[in-house]
Amino acid sequence: DAGVTQSPTHLIKTRGQQVTLRCSPKSGHDTVSWYQQALGQGPQFIFQYYEEEERQRGNFPDRFSGHQFPNYSSELNVNALLLGDSALYLCASSLIRGNDLIFGPGTRLTVL
Amino acid sequence: AQTVTQSQPEMSVQEAETVTLSCTYDTSESDYYLFWYKQPPSRQMILVIRQEAYKQQNATENRFSVNFQKAAKSFSLKISDSQLGDAAMYFCAYRIDRDDKIIFGKGTRLHILP
Numbered sequence: 065d066a067g068v069t070q071s072p073t074h075l076i077k078t079r080g081q082q083v084t085l086r087c088s089p090k091s092g093h094d095t096v097s098w099y100q101q102a103l104g105q106g107p108q109f110i111f112q113y114y115e116e117e118e119r120q121r122g123n124f125p126d127r128f129s130g131h132q133f134p135n136y137s138s139e140l141n142v143n144a145l146l147l148g149d150s151a152l153y154l155c156a157s158s159l160i161r162g163n164d165l166i167f168g169p170g171t172r173l174t175v176l
Numbered sequence: 177a178q179t180v181t182q183s184q185p186e187m188s189v190q191e192a193e194t195v196t197l198s199c200t201y202d203t204s205e206s207d208y209y210l211f212w213y214k215q216p217p218s219r220q221m222i223l224v225i226r227q228e229a230y231k232q233q234n235a236t237e238n239r240f241s242v243n244f245q246k247a248a249k250s251f252s253l254k255i256s257d258s259q260l261g262d263a264a265m266y267f268c269a270y271r272i273d274r275d276d277k278i279i280f281g282k283g284t285r286l287h288i289l290p
Binding site for chain 1: 220276283
């Protein structure tokens, strides 16, 4: 079992560009959550997807959007990138309302 | 506002010794779950231990145990017989029962001295 996988590992973009990050959940999990971890901070909840719908959203602007596919994999899209979007983006999978959240290794996004 | 406070940005402990990481949280909810996560330099967040707020007994997982004081809203992590592999960032976190998001503290960086 590969656990939660994320791609790419690292990404460099410039201000104003758009980016798509990808996540494959652990086998058997049906829920995907995304977190943003700025340098020196704890992760902050962006949103959660279940049954291909956004189930809950944190305090992030509409520039952050997502999608979940029928195979439970997920994408995080960020439009009009700002310098402040530079962070480690963590994907985590679980069963719905489960506490056994499994995190992926993250995607390090740098916005120049 | 729901918050998690970790007052120790960094700590050091000698190998084989015991260390306690502190955490306080603020919530008006009665049903919630508390967690300690470990994030080594590889960046992968790993669940160390979980505590259900309705359980009075403190959770233990091998060398890791917690001191859960519900009235004081305190949730400290004790690591016994510290090992070099314990060096990492440790995050205290919680989730209220009717919610999906986990709220994290800012973390404590733990150094293990050989």
